[in-house]
Amino acid sequence: MATLKQVAAHAEVSVQTVSNALNAPHRLRAATLQRVTRSIELLNYRPNRNARSLRTSAVELIGYCVPSWPNGQAHLVMDQFLHALCASAESSGRHILLFTAPVGVEGMPVYEDLHARRLVDGFVLSQTETHDPRHGWLKEQLIPFVSFGRVWKESTQPGPWVDVDGAGGCAAAVRHLHETGRRRIGFLSWPKTSGLAEDRLSGWQTSCRELGLPSNHELAFRCQEDTIDAGARGTAELLDADPGIDAIVAISDILALGALRELTRRGLTAGVDIAVTGFDDSPLASVVSPALTSIRQPMDQIATELIDILTAPAPAGSTERLLQPELVVRGSSAPG
Amino acid sequence: MATLKQVAAHAEVSVQTVSNALNAPHRLRAATLQRVTRSIELLNYRPNRNARSLRTSAVELIGYCVPSWPNGQAHLVMDQFLHALCASAESSGRHILLFTAPVGVEGMPVYEDLHARRLVDGFVLSQTETHDPRHGWLKEQLIPFVSFGRVWKESTQPGPWVDVDGAGGCAAAVRHLHETGRRRIGFLSWPKTSGLAEDRLSGWQTSCRELGLPSNHELAFRCQEDTIDAGARGTAELLDADPGIDAIVAISDILALGALRELTRRGLTAGVDIAVTGFDDSPLASVVSPALTSIRQPMDQIATELIDILTAPAPAGSTERLLQPELVVRGSSAPG
DNA sequence: CGGGTGCGTTTGAACGTTAAAACGCCGGTC
DNA sequence: GACCGGCGTTTTAACGTTCAAACGCACCCG
Numbered sequence: 001m002a003t004l005k006q007v008a009a010h011a012e013v014s015v016q017t018v019s020n021a022l023n024a025p026h027r028l029r030a031a032t033l034q035r036v037t038r039s040i041e042l043l044n045y046r047p048n049r050n051a052r053s054l055r056t057s058a059v060e061l062i063g064y065c066v067p068s069w070p071n072g073q074a075h076l077v078m079d080q081f082l083h084a085l086c087a088s089a090e091s092s093g094r095h096i097l098l099f100t101a102p103v104g105v106e107g108m109p110v111y112e113d114l115h116a117r118r119l120v121d122g123f124v125l126s127q128t129e130t131h132d133p134r135h136g137w138l139k140e141q142l143i144p145f146v147s148f149g150r151v152w153k154e155s156t157q158p159g160p161w162v163d164v165d166g167a168g169g170c171a172a173a174v175r176h177l178h179e180t181g182r183r184r185i186g187f188l189s190w191p192k193t194s195g196l197a198e199d200r201l202s203g204w205q206t207s208c209r210e211l212g213l214p215s216n217h218e219l220a221f222r223c224q225e226d227t228i229d230a231g232a233r234g235t236a237e238l239l240d241a242d243p244g245i246d247a248i249v250a251i252s253d254i255l256a257l258g259a260l261r262e263l264t265r266r267g268l269t270a271g272v273d274i275a276v277t278g279f280d281d282s283p284l285a286s287v288v289s290p291a292l293t294s295i296r297q298p299m300d301q302i303a304t305e306l307i308d309i310l311t312a313p314a315p316a317g318s319t320e321r322l323l324q325p326e327l328v329v330r331g332s333s334a335p336g
Numbered sequence: 337m338a339t340l341k342q343v344a345a346h347a348e349v350s351v352q353t354v355s356n357a358l359n360a361p362h363r364l365r366a367a368t369l370q371r372v373t374r375s376i377e378l379l380n381y382r383p384n385r386n387a388r389s390l391r392t393s394a395v396e397l398i399g400y401c402v403p404s405w406p407n408g409q410a411h412l413v414m415d416q417f418l419h420a421l422c423a424s425a426e427s428s429g430r431h432i433l434l435f436t437a438p439v440g441v442e443g444m445p446v447y448e449d450l451h452a453r454r455l456v457d458g459f460v461l462s463q464t465e466t467h468d469p470r471h472g473w474l475k476e477q478l479i480p481f482v483s484f485g486r487v488w489k490e491s492t493q494p495g496p497w498v499d500v501d502g503a504g505g506c507a508a509a510v511r512h513l514h515e516t517g518r519r520r521i522g523f524l525s526w527p528k529t530s531g532l533a534e535d536r537l538s539g540w541q542t543s544c545r546e547l548g549l550p551s552n553h554e555l556a557f558r559c560q561e562d563t564i565d566a567g568a569r570g571t572a573e574l575l576d577a578d579p580g581i582d583a584i585v586a587i588s589d590i591l592a593l594g595a596l597r598e599l600t601r602r603g604l605t606a607g608v609d610i611a612v613t614g615f616d617d618s619p620l621a622s623v624v625s626p627a628l629t630s631i632r633q634p635m636d637q638i639a640t641e642l643i644d645i646l647t648a649p650a651p652a653g654s655t656e657r658l659l660q661p662e663l664v665v666r667g668s669s670a671p672g
Numbered sequence: 673c674g675g676g677t678g679c680g681t682t683t684g685a686a687c688g689t690t691a692a693a694a695c696g697c698c699g700g701t702c
Numbered sequence: 703g704a705c706c707g708g709c710g711t712t713t714t715a716a717c718g719t720t721c722a723a724a725c726g727c728a729c730c731c732g
Binding site for chain 2 (some may be wrong): 002044046047048049050051053054057059061064066067068075076078079082083086087088095096097098099100113116117118119227228229232254264265283284285287288289
């Protein structure tokens with residue numbers, strides 16, 4: 001492995017000149033630059049990142065805690081997110097360092113340690129929970145971070161975040177269903193304790209009101225868990241309570257899959273008799289039949305914004321960016 | 337941030353003594369060790385990893401290329417794998433560094449670069465493809481790596497690997513179905529080009545023969561893609577070709593889900609009329625109804641072996657470890 | 673009592689890089 | 703011709719750690 005020293009010797013210049021050739025080429029005379037560049041290529045030189053980091057005290061690594069849900073719940077779009085995050089990081093010369101940590105405040109020593117040992121410059125948080133303690137803690141420790149997802153039920157948002165407008169997404173779904181002739185739209189949700197759920201539900205509710213559609217609470221059902229079974233049962237409840245329902249907006253693809261199953265069981269055809277939409281546009285959405293209309297989170301954009309905020313020179317107060325999801329229309333809400 | 341120097345000053349010893357207190361405590365007199373330890377704790381000292389790595393030229397970071405499948409196919413168990421991999425790495429003081437790279441040989445410069453710049457010590461490969469060029473290339477460059485998954489269709493295995501015995505898993509499924517009274521077991525597979533598919537299919541075939549069950553090729557259907565639809569169509573083909581089939585072993589959970597759907601469509605009950613098993617025990621398996629019997633890859637063990645091989649002092653030739661998956665029995669193959 | 677032998681500790685040097693300051697040279701100005 | 707300013711390059715020092723060697727001391731042995 002070639003070092004600066006060896007390149008310098010080969011190009012017959014000082015070590016610092018080679019360093020400048022890489023970091024501040026404008027300082028060199030054209031002839032020198034060319035000579036050094038040639039030596040660099042000839043020796044296949046690559047800067048040693050550790051030495052550089054030691055000197056500059058910046059490691060260009062961003063920590064991300066790989067989530068694990070004990071109940072074996074699916075992260076159906078996590079690979080998309082990770083890929084986008086990596087790509088964005090790389091486009092600014094950075095990388096993602098994965099780690100595990102206990103959820104909640106017990107995990108904070110892990111974050112502190114990674115930062116103190118200089119393994120990472122900062123963190124990207126996700127799987128933000130209601131009253132998530134991490135944001136406040138990191139802010140207090142002056143450790144750079146940015147959150148994917150707002151901290152629900154916190155009066156002030158501690159620190160910068162990027163999030164997707166769940167309410168807007170659901171509203172878009174409702175509008176789409178309305179445009180395609182549906183007039184009685186149910187909502188399949190999660191328990192009230194989830195900020196995410198309340199956000200998305202509010203989008204369904206307000207857009208129904210705006211369009212003059214019913215949004216009474218019999219039309220919204222809260223499933224206790226995010227499973228296909230729960231979605232099917234919820235759908236059954238909705239249809240039993242109000243047989244006039246002609247569309248169902250589900251808060252997740254999994255619940256939507258449950259809805260599809262229940263419809264099939266009742267001899268109804270999804271997209272024809274009753275329209276169904278999901279959320280996240282997970283790989284499953286395009287793999288079922290009829291394919292599932294779903295609300296896609298703009299992963300590339302999310303990742304770009306996250307990295308952008310985290311690596312911006314001055315945090316300049318709390319940066320907050322709400323991105324719009326995209327409705328992907330498929331057979332389960334076929335026009336008609 | 338405290339440094340060795342500051343701790344040394346506080347404990348009134350030399351810098352090297354503090355270093356020894358951490359890396360070779362047996363060299364210190366008990367009294368000194370205690371004094372130094374106290375100072376370390378008092379100053380909340382954490383070793384700077386960059387400085388350490390610069391000196392020792394080992395970064396304790398392992399590169400993993402986060403896969404991206406263009407067709408949006410699901411990595412339903414990737415989060416499990418990543419979590420296990422991180423946890424294993426951490427238990428030996430290491431971490432996982434994520435990156436993206438083009439598939440095939442065009443991606444190799446990325447691997448080389450990461451290693452040359454000392455961002456990683458070595459690599460864990462997965463998503464091994466038929467004739468995967470990475471293994472041979474890395475071996476040639478003397479870059480440490482270990483592969484999750486064998487390189488199919490390669491006369492000699494270039495480099496160490498850990499893999500799951502797909503044939504053994506499918507054989508276990510067949511035996512389980514035989515024990516619960518099934519006598520005509522179909523197999524739902526992928527195209528012949530996949531080494532993974534041939535491995536698993538061979539397990540079905542040999543175990544059927546051993547048990548005196550039919551395994552003629554009308555009982556095996558190759559789906560063109562890994563989708564629920566394809567699984568449903570494949571199941572229809574199988575049942576139409578041989579109405580006597582009383583069980584189906586699917587090569588993936590997704591195909592198995594397709595089988596479940598086709599059974600429902602035909603008014604058959606999975607687990608009662610026809611048993612179904614999947615592969616991978618993805619989060620979906622426990623979330624459908626009837627819940628899906630599936631073959632679970634031992635992720636924790638896989639990860640442990642991977643890290644173990646990669647960080648073992650001397651590679652000592654090609655290390656190869658074939659692990660046994662575990663059959664998780666659920667309703668879709670209910671006894672009787 | 674001189675000369676090993678260990679043990680615990682310190683000293684000196686090095687890992688490869690970059691920031692800051694110093695240097696030498698050239699052309700222009702007074 | 704002495705002085706200045708700018709440019710391109712080199713020198714010096716430092717980042718925080720560990721390795722290897724040296725050191726001081728107590729102990730044991732002949």
